[in-house]
Amino acid sequence: MREVAIIGVGMNKWGELWEKSINDIFVEAALEAIDDAGVDHLDAMYVGCMSGGLFNGQEHLASLLSDYLGMGPIPATRVESACASGGLAVKSAIIEVMSGNAEIVLAGGVEKMTDVSGDQATYALATAADQEYEVYQGVTFPGLYAMMARAHMHKYGTTRKQLAAVAVKNHDNGSLNPLAQFPQKVTLDEVMNSVMVADPLRILDCSPITDGAAAIIVCSLETAKKISKKPIVKVIGLGHATDSIALHSRSDLTSLNAVKLAGERAYKMAGKTPADIDLVEVHDCFTIAEIIVTEALGFFEPGKGGPAAESGQTARDGKIPVNTSGGLKSKGHPVGATGVAQVIEVVKQLRGEAGKRQIEKARIGMTQNMGGSGGSSVVHILEKI
Amino acid sequence: MSVPAYRRAMPQRYRYEAGKCKSCGKIFFPPRLICDACKSREFETITLNREGVVKTYTVIHVAPSQFVDQAPYAIGVVELKDGVSLLTQIVDCEFEDLKIGMPVRLEFRKISEDGKAGIIHYGYKCVPI
Ligand SMILES: [Zn+2]
Numbered sequence: 001m002r003e004v005a006i007i008g009v010g011m012n013k014w015g016e017l018w019e020k021s022i023n024d025i026f027v028e029a030a031l032e033a034i035d036d037a038g039v040d041h042l043d044a045m046y047v048g049c050m051s052g053g054l055f056n057g058q059e060h061l062a063s064l065l066s067d068y069l070g071m072g073p074i075p076a077t078r079v080e081s082a083c084a085s086g087g088l089a090v091k092s093a094i095i096e097v098m099s100g101n102a103e104i105v106l107a108g109g110v111e112k113m114t115d116v117s118g119d120q121a122t123y124a125l126a127t128a129a130d131q132e133y134e135v136y137q138g139v140t141f142p143g144l145y146a147m148m149a150r151a152h153m154h155k156y157g158t159t160r161k162q163l164a165a166v167a168v169k170n171h172d173n174g175s176l177n178p179l180a181q182f183p184q185k186v187t188l189d190e191v192m193n194s195v196m197v198a199d200p201l202r203i204l205d206c207s208p209i210t211d212g213a214a215a216i217i218v219c220s221l222e223t224a225k226k227i228s229k230k231p232i233v234k235v236i237g238l239g240h241a242t243d244s245i246a247l248h249s250r251s252d253l254t255s256l257n258a259v260k261l262a263g264e265r266a267y268k269m270a271g272k273t274p275a276d277i278d279l280v281e282v283h284d285c286f287t288i289a290e291i292i293v294t295e296a297l298g299f300f301e302p303g304k305g306g307p308a309a310e311s312g313q314t315a316r317d318g319k320i321p322v323n324t325s326g327g328l329k330s331k332g333h334p335v336g337a338t339g340v341a342q343v344i345e346v347v348k349q350l351r352g353e354a355g356k357r358q359i360e361k362a363r364i365g366m367t368q369n370m371g372g373s374g375g376s377s378v379v380h381i382l383e384k385i
Numbered sequence: 386m387s388v389p390a391y392r393r394a395m396p397q398r399y400r401y402e403a404g405k406c407k408s409c410g411k412i413f414f415p416p417r418l419i420c421d422a423c424k425s426r427e428f429e430t431i432t433l434n435r436e437g438v439v440k441t442y443t444v445i446h447v448a449p450s451q452f453v454d455q456a457p458y459a460i461g462v463v464e465l466k467d468g469v470s471l472l473t474q475i476v477d478c479e480f481e482d483l484k485i486g487m488p489v490r491l492e493f494r495k496i497s498e499d500g501k502a503g504i505i506h507y508g509y510k511c512v513p514i
Contacts, residue, residue, distance in 0.1 A: 119450045126449065132394055133415065134472050136496065136508065138445065138452040139460050146443035147462060154441070154485045199444040199480075248462045248470040253441050 004097045004235045005224035006382065008037025008217030009344040014332035015181040017211040022056050022112035023068045029213035029337075030069050030108055037217035038227060043102035045069075045076040048089035048109035049336035052078075054124035055113050065110070075102075080336075082128035083285065085109060086214065087339025087369030087378030093218045094235050094380075103223055108215035109337035121209050125335070128372040130246040142206055142286065144247050144373040146198035149288035151253040153200070156303030158291065160200055164191035165310040166287040167204050167329055173316065174326020176357040181210050181332030205287040210332030214340035216347070221385075231351045236364075237270030237381030239263060245375035258377040259296035259368060266366070266379040267298075274298040277381070278362040279349055280320060281342035283370035284327040290314075293368055294322060297379070316359060324349060324357045339369030343380060350384040391504055398508035401435060401491065403469060404428035414469045435491040436514065437465035442475060442483050451497045463489055463511050474510040488514040 010032025017025055026047070034042070047065055052058045066076035079088045086109030093107035113121050126135045129144060152158045168188055174180040186204055194204040224232045241261035244250055250257070267273060274297060282297070284290035291305035299320045300308045308314055314322035325331050325345035328338055346365035348354045363384050370377045396402040397415050404416030408425035414433060419426050442461035445452070452458070459475040461483075473491065475483065489511040496506040 122449055132390070133397075135449075136394075136398075136506070137460060137472055137474055138448065138455065138458065138497065139472060140445060140447065140449060142447070143443050143445050143460055147441040147460070150443060150485070151441040196444075196446045198446065201443075246472070248472045253462065 001098050002100055003221035004094050004218060005221045006216050006218055006233045006235065006343065006347050007224045007228045007230070008033040008039065009347050010036055011179060011214040011341055011344055012212065013179050014210050014212035014334060016114045018114065022052065022058065022110060023065065025112065025211060025213040026065050026108060026110040027068050030106060030215040033106065033215035033217050038229060039104050039217060041104065042071050042074055042106050043104050044074055044096055045071065045106045045108065046089040046092040047076065047078045048085035048087070048339060049078055050080060050082050050085050050111060051124045051127065054127065055111065055121070056115055081376045082371035083283070083333070083335040084339055084369045084371035084376045084378050085336040086341070087367065087380070088240070090216065090340055090343055090380060091238055091240055091378050094238060097218050097220055104217065104219045106215055106217055107340060108213065109340035110213040111334035111336040112211045113209045113334060114211050118209065134246055140198060141373070142198040142201050145286040145288055146201045147247060148253055148292065148373070149200055152288060152292065155254050156306070158303070158306035160192060161188065162291065162306030162310045163200070163205055163287040164188050166284065166290045167191045169309065169315055170284060170323050170327040170329040173324050173357055174330025176355065177326045177331060180326045180330050181208060182330050183326070201286055201288070207285045207328035207333035210334040212332055212334035212337045212341070214337045214344055216340060216343055232385050233347050233350050233382050234385050235380065236383045237266035237272065239265030239269070239379040240377070241265065242376045243374055245372055247373050254292070255302060256292050256296045256370070256374040256377070258374055259293050259370060262377040262379040263297040263368070266381050270381040272364065272381060276364055277320065277366045278364050279324055279346065279359050280322055280366040280368065281325060281327070281345050282322055282368045283338070284323055284329050285333060285370070287329070289370070290322065290327065293370070297366070297368060316357060321359050324354065324359060339367070339378060342367035342369060343382070346382050350382060386499060386504055386506065388504065391506070399493065401433040401509070402430055403433050405431045412467055412469050414471060433469055434466040437463045437489060439475065439483070439485055439487045439489055440464050440470065441485060444480050451499070459483055461511070476510045477512040482513070490514050
Protein backbone atom coordinates (compact mmCIF):
# COMPACT_ATOMS: atom_id res chain seq x y z
CA MET A 1 0.00 0.00 0.00
CA ARG A 2 1.25 3.47 -0.88
CA GLU A 3 1.28 6.47 1.45
CA VAL A 4 -1.28 9.16 0.56
CA ALA A 5 -1.38 12.94 0.97
CA ILE A 6 -3.88 15.74 0.52
CA ILE A 7 -2.45 18.58 -1.55
CA GLY A 8 -5.40 20.76 -2.48
CA VAL A 9 -8.66 21.98 -0.95
CA GLY A 10 -11.57 24.07 -2.22
CA MET A 11 -14.99 25.11 -0.99
CA ASN A 12 -17.38 27.96 -1.63
CA LYS A 13 -19.37 30.10 0.79
CA TRP A 14 -22.28 27.92 1.91
CA GLY A 15 -25.89 29.00 2.23
CA GLU A 16 -29.01 29.45 0.11
CA LEU A 17 -27.35 29.63 -3.30
CA TRP A 18 -30.46 30.17 -5.41
CA GLU A 19 -28.60 31.73 -8.34
CA LYS A 20 -26.37 28.70 -8.84
CA SER A 21 -26.99 25.13 -10.01
CA ILE A 22 -25.63 21.94 -8.47
CA ASN A 23 -23.14 21.84 -11.38
CA ASP A 24 -21.98 25.40 -10.72
CA ILE A 25 -21.31 24.95 -7.03
CA PHE A 26 -19.51 21.64 -7.50
CA VAL A 27 -17.28 22.95 -10.28
CA GLU A 28 -16.42 26.11 -8.27
CA ALA A 29 -15.19 24.02 -5.34
CA ALA A 30 -13.41 21.50 -7.57
CA LEU A 31 -11.57 24.19 -9.55
CA GLU A 32 -10.42 25.85 -6.35
CA ALA A 33 -9.04 22.52 -5.11
CA ILE A 34 -7.31 21.86 -8.44
CA ASP A 35 -5.73 25.34 -8.38
CA ASP A 36 -4.76 24.98 -4.72
CA ALA A 37 -2.99 21.71 -5.50
CA GLY A 38 -1.38 23.12 -8.62
CA VAL A 39 -2.22 20.06 -10.70
CA ASP A 40 -3.03 20.16 -14.41
CA HIS A 41 -5.12 17.01 -14.67
CA LEU A 42 -7.05 14.42 -12.68
CA ASP A 43 -6.80 10.65 -13.03
CA ALA A 44 -10.10 9.91 -11.32
CA MET A 45 -12.88 11.55 -9.34
CA TYR A 46 -15.29 10.58 -6.56
CA VAL A 47 -18.38 12.64 -5.77
CA GLY A 48 -20.34 12.28 -2.55
CA CYS A 49 -23.99 13.22 -2.94
CA MET A 50 -26.86 11.93 -0.87
CA SER A 51 -29.80 12.66 -3.15
CA GLY A 52 -29.38 14.58 -6.37
CA GLY A 53 -32.51 12.72 -7.46
CA LEU A 54 -34.83 14.03 -4.78
CA PHE A 55 -33.27 17.48 -4.37
CA ASN A 56 -32.60 18.25 -8.04
CA GLY A 57 -34.19 15.48 -10.11
CA GLN A 58 -30.66 14.67 -11.27
CA GLU A 59 -28.92 11.32 -11.01
CA HIS A 60 -25.90 10.08 -12.99
CA LEU A 61 -24.00 12.85 -11.26
CA ALA A 62 -20.48 11.46 -11.57
CA SER A 63 -20.48 11.71 -15.36
CA LEU A 64 -22.39 14.98 -15.44
CA LEU A 65 -20.02 16.70 -13.00
CA SER A 66 -16.90 15.30 -14.64
CA ASP A 67 -18.16 16.71 -17.94
CA TYR A 68 -18.92 20.17 -16.46
CA LEU A 69 -15.51 20.14 -14.78
CA GLY A 70 -13.95 19.71 -18.20
CA MET A 71 -12.42 16.37 -17.24
CA GLY A 72 -14.36 14.43 -19.90
CA PRO A 73 -13.52 10.77 -19.92
CA ILE A 74 -11.84 10.26 -16.51
CA PRO A 75 -13.33 7.50 -14.39
CA ALA A 76 -15.83 9.27 -12.13
CA THR A 77 -17.87 7.62 -9.38
CA ARG A 78 -20.68 8.93 -7.23
CA VAL A 79 -20.85 7.44 -3.73
CA GLU A 80 -23.79 7.56 -1.36
CA SER A 81 -24.08 6.86 2.33
CA ALA A 82 -26.63 9.53 3.32
CA CYS A 83 -24.93 12.37 5.23
CA ALA A 84 -21.67 10.38 5.25
CA SER A 85 -21.47 10.46 1.43
CA GLY A 86 -18.71 13.09 1.43
CA GLY A 87 -16.56 11.19 3.91
CA LEU A 88 -17.03 8.07 1.84
CA ALA A 89 -15.93 9.92 -1.32
CA VAL A 90 -12.75 10.93 0.51
CA LYS A 91 -12.17 7.37 1.67
CA SER A 92 -12.75 6.04 -1.86
CA ALA A 93 -10.26 8.47 -3.37
CA ILE A 94 -7.64 7.66 -0.73
CA ILE A 95 -8.01 3.93 -1.34
CA GLU A 96 -7.72 4.37 -5.09
CA VAL A 97 -4.44 6.26 -4.69
CA MET A 98 -3.26 3.88 -1.96
CA SER A 99 -3.79 0.90 -4.25
CA GLY A 100 -1.75 2.46 -7.01
CA ASN A 101 -4.65 2.44 -9.44
CA ALA A 102 -4.56 6.24 -9.87
CA GLU A 103 -2.13 9.04 -9.06
CA ILE A 104 -4.13 12.26 -8.71
CA VAL A 105 -7.73 11.90 -7.57
CA LEU A 106 -10.36 14.48 -6.69
CA ALA A 107 -12.77 13.74 -3.83
CA GLY A 108 -15.72 16.07 -3.81
CA GLY A 109 -19.09 16.41 -2.19
CA VAL A 110 -22.13 18.41 -3.15
CA GLU A 111 -25.73 18.93 -2.16
CA LYS A 112 -28.13 21.55 -3.53
CA MET A 113 -30.94 21.38 -0.99
CA THR A 114 -32.86 24.64 -1.41
CA ASP A 115 -34.13 23.95 -4.93
CA VAL A 116 -37.07 22.19 -3.25
CA SER A 117 -39.51 23.27 -0.52
CA GLY A 118 -38.70 22.68 3.14
CA ASP A 119 -41.20 19.83 3.25
CA GLN A 120 -39.67 18.11 0.21
CA ALA A 121 -36.21 18.56 1.75
CA THR A 122 -37.46 16.95 4.96
CA TYR A 123 -38.80 14.05 2.90
CA ALA A 124 -35.50 13.65 1.03
CA LEU A 125 -33.51 13.66 4.28
CA ALA A 126 -35.91 11.18 5.88
CA THR A 127 -35.02 8.63 3.21
CA ALA A 128 -31.81 8.12 5.23
CA ALA A 129 -33.99 6.57 7.95
CA ASP A 130 -35.95 3.29 7.76
CA GLN A 131 -38.90 4.28 5.56
CA GLU A 132 -41.28 1.47 6.49
CA TYR A 133 -40.74 1.22 10.23
CA GLU A 134 -39.56 4.70 11.30
CA VAL A 135 -40.70 7.34 8.80
CA TYR A 136 -44.08 5.60 8.35
CA GLN A 137 -44.83 6.24 12.02
CA GLY A 138 -44.25 9.99 11.65
CA VAL A 139 -40.76 10.37 13.05
CA THR A 140 -38.35 12.99 11.70
CA PHE A 141 -34.54 13.22 11.91
CA PRO A 142 -34.68 15.72 14.76
CA GLY A 143 -37.10 13.24 16.36
CA LEU A 144 -34.63 10.36 16.14
CA TYR A 145 -31.81 12.42 17.66
CA ALA A 146 -34.23 13.81 20.25
CA MET A 147 -34.88 10.23 21.38
CA MET A 148 -31.14 9.66 21.69
CA ALA A 149 -30.89 12.91 23.67
CA ARG A 150 -33.72 11.85 25.99
CA ALA A 151 -32.10 8.46 26.60
CA HIS A 152 -28.70 10.11 27.21
CA MET A 153 -30.23 12.57 29.67
CA HIS A 154 -32.01 9.74 31.46
CA LYS A 155 -28.95 7.49 31.71
CA TYR A 156 -26.20 10.04 32.39
CA GLY A 157 -27.94 13.17 33.62
CA THR A 158 -26.96 15.17 30.53
CA THR A 159 -28.72 18.53 30.73
CA ARG A 160 -30.55 20.85 28.35
CA LYS A 161 -27.89 23.47 29.11
CA GLN A 162 -25.09 21.11 28.08
CA LEU A 163 -26.79 20.55 24.71
CA ALA A 164 -27.10 24.30 24.24
CA ALA A 165 -23.41 24.79 25.10
CA VAL A 166 -22.50 22.81 21.96
CA ALA A 167 -24.48 25.20 19.75
CA VAL A 168 -23.03 28.28 21.46
CA LYS A 169 -19.47 27.01 21.02
CA ASN A 170 -19.94 26.01 17.38
CA HIS A 171 -21.55 29.32 16.42
CA ASP A 172 -18.68 31.09 18.18
CA ASN A 173 -16.20 29.11 16.05
CA GLY A 174 -18.33 29.65 12.93
CA SER A 175 -18.26 33.43 13.50
CA LEU A 176 -14.56 33.19 12.57
CA ASN A 177 -15.22 31.20 9.38
CA PRO A 178 -15.98 33.42 6.37
CA LEU A 179 -17.49 30.45 4.49
CA ALA A 180 -20.07 29.60 7.18
CA GLN A 181 -23.78 29.79 6.37
CA PHE A 182 -24.73 31.12 9.82
CA PRO A 183 -21.67 32.92 11.25
CA GLN A 184 -23.81 34.65 13.90
CA LYS A 185 -22.95 34.02 17.54
CA VAL A 186 -25.78 32.69 19.71
CA THR A 187 -26.28 32.74 23.49
CA LEU A 188 -27.32 29.91 25.81
CA ASP A 189 -30.65 31.66 26.38
CA GLU A 190 -31.30 31.99 22.66
CA VAL A 191 -30.68 28.28 22.09
CA MET A 192 -32.73 27.19 25.10
CA ASN A 193 -35.67 29.42 24.17
CA SER A 194 -35.66 28.82 20.42
CA VAL A 195 -38.61 27.10 18.71
CA MET A 196 -39.23 23.51 19.84
CA VAL A 197 -38.71 21.00 17.00
CA ALA A 198 -38.69 17.59 18.71
CA ASP A 199 -38.56 17.73 22.50
CA PRO A 200 -35.88 18.26 23.92
CA LEU A 201 -34.28 19.53 20.67
CA ARG A 202 -35.00 23.09 19.56
CA ILE A 203 -34.30 24.76 16.24
CA LEU A 204 -30.90 26.04 17.42
CA ASP A 205 -29.92 22.46 18.31
CA CYS A 206 -30.33 21.51 14.64
CA SER A 207 -28.04 21.98 11.64
CA PRO A 208 -29.63 23.89 8.75
CA ILE A 209 -30.64 23.09 5.17
CA THR A 210 -27.72 24.22 3.01
CA ASP A 211 -26.45 24.45 -0.56
CA GLY A 212 -22.76 23.79 -0.80
CA ALA A 213 -19.87 21.88 -2.24
CA ALA A 214 -16.34 20.98 -1.20
CA ALA A 215 -13.43 19.24 -2.88
CA ILE A 216 -9.94 17.98 -2.11
CA ILE A 217 -7.08 16.63 -4.20
CA VAL A 218 -5.49 13.38 -3.06
CA CYS A 219 -2.25 11.93 -4.43
CA SER A 220 0.59 9.66 -3.42
CA LEU A 221 2.98 11.06 -0.81
CA GLU A 222 5.78 10.68 -3.34
CA THR A 223 4.00 12.86 -5.90
CA ALA A 224 2.98 15.35 -3.20
CA LYS A 225 6.62 15.87 -2.25
CA LYS A 226 7.48 16.57 -5.89
CA ILE A 227 4.70 18.99 -6.79
CA SER A 228 3.27 20.55 -3.63
CA LYS A 229 4.29 24.09 -2.72
CA LYS A 230 2.39 24.00 0.57
CA PRO A 231 2.81 22.03 3.82
CA ILE A 232 1.94 18.42 3.03
CA VAL A 233 -0.84 16.72 4.96
CA LYS A 234 -0.56 12.96 5.08
CA VAL A 235 -3.46 10.54 5.56
CA ILE A 236 -2.42 8.29 8.45
CA GLY A 237 -5.69 6.64 9.43
CA LEU A 238 -9.09 5.82 8.08
CA GLY A 239 -12.01 3.90 9.46
CA HIS A 240 -15.47 3.11 8.17
CA ALA A 241 -18.29 1.16 9.81
CA THR A 242 -22.04 0.69 9.66
CA ASP A 243 -24.84 0.00 12.13
CA SER A 244 -28.55 -0.73 11.82
CA ILE A 245 -30.32 2.19 10.18
CA ALA A 246 -33.33 1.88 12.45
CA LEU A 247 -32.73 3.43 15.86
CA HIS A 248 -35.00 0.87 17.51
CA SER A 249 -32.79 -2.02 16.35
CA ARG A 250 -29.84 -0.78 18.45
CA SER A 251 -29.13 -2.32 21.82
CA ASP A 252 -27.95 1.02 23.25
CA LEU A 253 -29.71 4.26 22.32
CA THR A 254 -27.11 6.42 24.07
CA SER A 255 -24.05 5.43 22.02
CA LEU A 256 -23.09 5.25 18.33
CA ASN A 257 -21.40 1.98 17.51
CA ALA A 258 -20.55 2.78 13.89
CA VAL A 259 -18.66 5.86 15.11
CA LYS A 260 -16.85 3.89 17.80
CA LEU A 261 -15.78 1.15 15.38
CA ALA A 262 -14.75 3.57 12.63
CA GLY A 263 -12.72 5.51 15.21
CA GLU A 264 -11.02 2.38 16.53
CA ARG A 265 -10.05 1.31 13.01
CA ALA A 266 -8.64 4.75 12.23
CA TYR A 267 -6.68 4.96 15.51
CA LYS A 268 -5.26 1.49 14.92
CA MET A 269 -4.15 2.22 11.37
CA ALA A 270 -2.56 5.51 12.47
CA GLY A 271 -0.99 4.01 15.58
CA LYS A 272 -2.48 6.89 17.59
CA THR A 273 -4.77 7.35 20.58
CA PRO A 274 -7.31 10.10 21.36
CA ALA A 275 -4.58 11.88 23.37
CA ASP A 276 -2.54 12.36 20.16
CA ILE A 277 -5.29 14.26 18.35
CA ASP A 278 -4.91 18.06 18.31
CA LEU A 279 -8.36 18.87 16.89
CA VAL A 280 -11.41 17.08 15.53
CA GLU A 281 -14.25 17.94 13.18
CA VAL A 282 -17.30 15.88 14.14
CA HIS A 283 -20.77 15.38 12.71
CA ASP A 284 -22.85 17.75 14.88
CA CYS A 285 -26.05 17.49 12.83
CA PHE A 286 -27.75 17.97 16.22
CA THR A 287 -26.14 19.14 19.46
CA ILE A 288 -26.60 15.73 21.09
CA ALA A 289 -24.72 14.13 18.18
CA GLU A 290 -21.53 16.06 19.01
CA ILE A 291 -21.77 14.97 22.65
CA ILE A 292 -22.24 11.29 21.83
CA VAL A 293 -19.59 11.33 19.07
CA THR A 294 -16.92 12.86 21.33
CA GLU A 295 -17.63 9.98 23.71
CA ALA A 296 -17.59 7.34 20.94
CA LEU A 297 -14.22 8.60 19.67
CA GLY A 298 -12.72 8.22 23.13
CA PHE A 299 -12.16 11.89 23.97
CA PHE A 300 -14.49 11.58 26.97
CA GLU A 301 -15.93 8.70 28.97
CA PRO A 302 -19.54 7.74 28.14
CA GLY A 303 -21.77 10.31 29.85
CA LYS A 304 -19.00 12.92 30.19
CA GLY A 305 -19.49 14.53 26.77
CA GLY A 306 -22.14 16.95 28.07
CA PRO A 307 -20.13 18.25 31.06
CA ALA A 308 -17.06 18.48 28.78
CA ALA A 309 -18.91 20.73 26.32
CA GLU A 310 -20.29 22.90 29.11
CA SER A 311 -16.93 23.35 30.84
CA GLY A 312 -15.13 24.44 27.67
CA GLN A 313 -13.04 21.31 27.13
CA THR A 314 -14.14 21.24 23.47
CA ALA A 315 -13.55 24.96 22.86
CA ARG A 316 -10.64 26.25 20.75
CA ASP A 317 -8.49 26.56 23.88
CA GLY A 318 -9.82 23.40 25.53
CA LYS A 319 -8.48 19.88 25.93
CA ILE A 320 -9.65 18.89 22.44
CA PRO A 321 -10.95 21.61 20.09
CA VAL A 322 -14.11 20.26 18.42
CA ASN A 323 -15.52 21.78 15.23
CA THR A 324 -13.30 24.83 14.88
CA SER A 325 -14.96 25.39 11.48
CA GLY A 326 -18.30 26.03 13.17
CA GLY A 327 -19.38 22.47 12.50
CA LEU A 328 -22.52 21.49 10.64
CA LYS A 329 -24.40 23.69 13.09
CA SER A 330 -22.96 27.05 12.01
CA LYS A 331 -21.04 26.29 8.81
CA GLY A 332 -24.08 24.53 7.32
CA HIS A 333 -24.86 20.95 6.32
CA PRO A 334 -25.16 20.31 2.57
CA VAL A 335 -25.34 16.61 3.38
CA GLY A 336 -23.16 15.14 0.62
CA ALA A 337 -20.47 17.84 1.00
CA THR A 338 -20.12 17.83 4.78
CA GLY A 339 -17.58 15.01 5.08
CA VAL A 340 -15.29 16.64 2.52
CA ALA A 341 -15.52 20.05 4.21
CA GLN A 342 -14.51 18.49 7.52
CA VAL A 343 -11.29 17.28 5.89
CA ILE A 344 -10.76 20.77 4.44
CA GLU A 345 -10.97 22.38 7.88
CA VAL A 346 -8.41 19.96 9.29
CA VAL A 347 -6.07 20.47 6.32
CA LYS A 348 -6.33 24.27 6.75
CA GLN A 349 -5.61 23.95 10.47
CA LEU A 350 -2.61 21.68 9.90
CA ARG A 351 -1.24 24.00 7.22
CA GLY A 352 -1.71 27.00 9.51
CA GLU A 353 -4.27 28.61 7.17
CA ALA A 354 -7.26 28.76 9.54
CA GLY A 355 -7.01 32.49 10.25
CA LYS A 356 -8.58 33.71 13.50
CA ARG A 357 -9.72 30.20 14.47
CA GLN A 358 -6.23 28.70 14.06
CA ILE A 359 -5.26 26.13 16.70
CA GLU A 360 -1.59 26.72 17.53
CA LYS A 361 0.83 23.91 16.83
CA ALA A 362 -1.88 21.67 15.34
CA ARG A 363 -0.11 18.65 13.87
CA ILE A 364 -2.64 15.79 13.92
CA GLY A 365 -6.33 16.22 13.16
CA MET A 366 -9.34 13.95 12.87
CA THR A 367 -12.66 14.02 11.02
CA GLN A 368 -15.83 12.06 11.73
CA ASN A 369 -18.73 12.00 9.28
CA MET A 370 -22.00 10.17 9.93
CA GLY A 371 -24.98 8.96 7.91
CA GLY A 372 -28.57 9.09 9.15
CA SER A 373 -29.02 8.51 12.85
CA GLY A 374 -25.64 6.73 12.95
CA GLY A 375 -26.23 3.94 10.41
CA SER A 376 -22.80 4.68 8.94
CA SER A 377 -19.68 6.59 9.86
CA VAL A 378 -16.34 7.45 8.25
CA VAL A 379 -13.32 8.67 10.24
CA HIS A 380 -10.02 10.07 8.93
CA ILE A 381 -6.82 10.98 10.76
CA LEU A 382 -4.43 13.44 9.08
CA GLU A 383 -0.92 14.51 10.02
CA LYS A 384 1.24 17.39 8.86
CA ILE A 385 4.67 16.14 7.80
CA MET B 386 -47.12 5.46 -0.78
CA SER B 387 -47.23 2.74 -3.43
CA VAL B 388 -49.92 0.07 -3.07
CA PRO B 389 -47.47 -2.89 -3.29
CA ALA B 390 -45.19 -1.35 -0.62
CA TYR B 391 -48.20 -0.80 1.62
CA ARG B 392 -49.68 -4.23 1.07
CA ARG B 393 -46.53 -6.23 1.71
CA ALA B 394 -46.05 -4.70 5.17
CA MET B 395 -49.63 -5.56 6.29
CA PRO B 396 -48.65 -8.76 8.17
CA GLN B 397 -46.36 -6.66 10.35
CA ARG B 398 -48.44 -3.51 10.70
CA TYR B 399 -51.83 -5.20 11.11
CA ARG B 400 -50.96 -8.49 12.78
CA TYR B 401 -47.56 -7.92 14.50
CA GLU B 402 -45.98 -10.83 12.63
CA ALA B 403 -42.27 -11.35 13.23
CA GLY B 404 -39.65 -13.98 12.29
CA LYS B 405 -38.13 -16.19 14.98
CA CYS B 406 -34.79 -17.85 14.23
CA LYS B 407 -35.27 -21.63 14.45
CA SER B 408 -31.64 -22.05 15.49
CA CYS B 409 -30.98 -19.44 18.20
CA GLY B 410 -34.44 -18.04 18.91
CA LYS B 411 -33.69 -14.39 18.09
CA ILE B 412 -36.81 -12.53 16.95
CA PHE B 413 -36.74 -10.13 14.00
CA PHE B 414 -39.33 -7.45 13.37
CA PRO B 415 -39.72 -7.04 10.45
CA PRO B 416 -38.78 -10.61 9.47
CA ARG B 417 -35.46 -11.22 7.70
CA LEU B 418 -33.95 -13.92 5.52
CA ILE B 419 -30.80 -14.50 7.61
CA CYS B 420 -30.18 -14.26 11.35
CA ASP B 421 -27.44 -11.75 12.23
CA ALA B 422 -26.67 -13.61 15.45
CA CYS B 423 -26.14 -17.19 14.22
CA LYS B 424 -26.45 -16.86 10.40
CA SER B 425 -29.24 -19.44 10.24
CA ARG B 426 -31.74 -19.02 7.39
CA GLU B 427 -34.60 -20.97 8.97
CA PHE B 428 -37.37 -18.95 10.61
CA GLU B 429 -40.85 -19.48 11.97
CA THR B 430 -43.53 -16.79 11.88
CA ILE B 431 -44.65 -15.68 15.33
CA THR B 432 -46.95 -12.96 16.67
CA LEU B 433 -45.30 -10.33 18.85
CA ASN B 434 -46.29 -9.82 22.44
CA ARG B 435 -48.14 -6.49 22.32
CA GLU B 436 -47.08 -5.27 25.76
CA GLY B 437 -43.84 -3.53 26.60
CA VAL B 438 -42.17 -0.43 28.06
CA VAL B 439 -41.03 2.91 26.65
CA LYS B 440 -37.23 3.05 26.26
CA THR B 441 -37.11 6.65 25.05
CA TYR B 442 -39.49 9.19 23.55
CA THR B 443 -39.88 12.63 22.00
CA VAL B 444 -42.71 14.99 21.18
CA ILE B 445 -42.60 16.00 17.53
CA HIS B 446 -43.57 19.66 17.09
CA VAL B 447 -42.34 20.19 13.51
CA ALA B 448 -43.93 17.34 11.55
CA PRO B 449 -43.72 16.01 7.99
CA SER B 450 -46.63 17.19 5.81
CA GLN B 451 -48.81 14.10 6.16
CA PHE B 452 -48.56 14.35 9.97
CA VAL B 453 -48.97 18.13 10.32
CA ASP B 454 -52.59 17.84 11.44
CA GLN B 455 -51.55 15.54 14.29
CA ALA B 456 -48.68 17.69 15.66
CA PRO B 457 -47.61 17.88 18.37
CA TYR B 458 -47.53 14.11 18.88
CA ALA B 459 -45.40 11.72 20.91
CA ILE B 460 -43.19 9.02 19.45
CA GLY B 461 -41.15 6.49 21.32
CA VAL B 462 -39.00 3.41 21.07
CA VAL B 463 -40.85 0.60 22.83
CA GLU B 464 -39.32 -2.67 23.98
CA LEU B 465 -41.92 -5.43 23.92
CA LYS B 466 -41.98 -8.28 26.43
CA ASP B 467 -40.39 -10.69 23.96
CA GLY B 468 -37.35 -8.41 23.63
CA VAL B 469 -38.18 -6.81 20.27
CA SER B 470 -38.02 -3.02 20.04
CA LEU B 471 -40.00 -0.89 17.62
CA LEU B 472 -40.70 2.76 16.97
CA THR B 473 -44.27 3.91 17.40
CA GLN B 474 -46.47 6.85 18.33
CA ILE B 475 -47.58 7.03 21.96
CA VAL B 476 -51.23 8.10 22.14
CA ASP B 477 -54.10 8.48 24.64
CA CYS B 478 -51.56 10.00 27.01
CA GLU B 479 -50.77 13.52 28.24
CA PHE B 480 -47.27 14.64 27.26
CA GLU B 481 -46.40 15.43 30.87
CA ASP B 482 -47.16 11.83 31.83
CA LEU B 483 -44.63 10.39 29.35
CA LYS B 484 -41.84 8.55 31.12
CA ILE B 485 -38.99 6.23 30.25
CA GLY B 486 -40.01 2.82 31.59
CA MET B 487 -43.78 3.41 31.36
CA PRO B 488 -45.75 0.26 30.46
CA VAL B 489 -47.61 0.41 27.15
CA ARG B 490 -49.60 -1.82 24.78
CA LEU B 491 -49.80 -1.78 20.97
CA GLU B 492 -53.21 -0.97 19.48
CA PHE B 493 -54.45 -0.99 15.87
CA ARG B 494 -54.90 2.63 14.73
CA LYS B 495 -54.98 4.90 11.70
CA ILE B 496 -51.48 6.34 11.13
CA SER B 497 -51.92 8.83 8.25
CA GLU B 498 -53.40 9.10 4.76
CA ASP B 499 -52.32 9.96 1.22
CA GLY B 500 -54.45 13.07 0.77
CA LYS B 501 -58.21 12.88 0.15
CA ALA B 502 -58.24 10.03 -2.35
CA GLY B 503 -55.13 7.97 -1.59
CA ILE B 504 -54.41 5.03 0.69
CA ILE B 505 -55.34 5.33 4.34
CA HIS B 506 -52.34 4.11 6.33
CA TYR B 507 -53.11 1.83 9.25
CA GLY B 508 -50.81 0.22 11.77
CA TYR B 509 -49.90 0.16 15.46
CA LYS B 510 -49.62 2.90 18.02
CA CYS B 511 -49.03 2.36 21.70
CA VAL B 512 -51.18 3.43 24.62
CA PRO B 513 -50.33 3.47 28.33
CA ILE B 514 -51.52 0.40 30.24
ZN1 LIG C 1 -30.20 -17.19 14.92
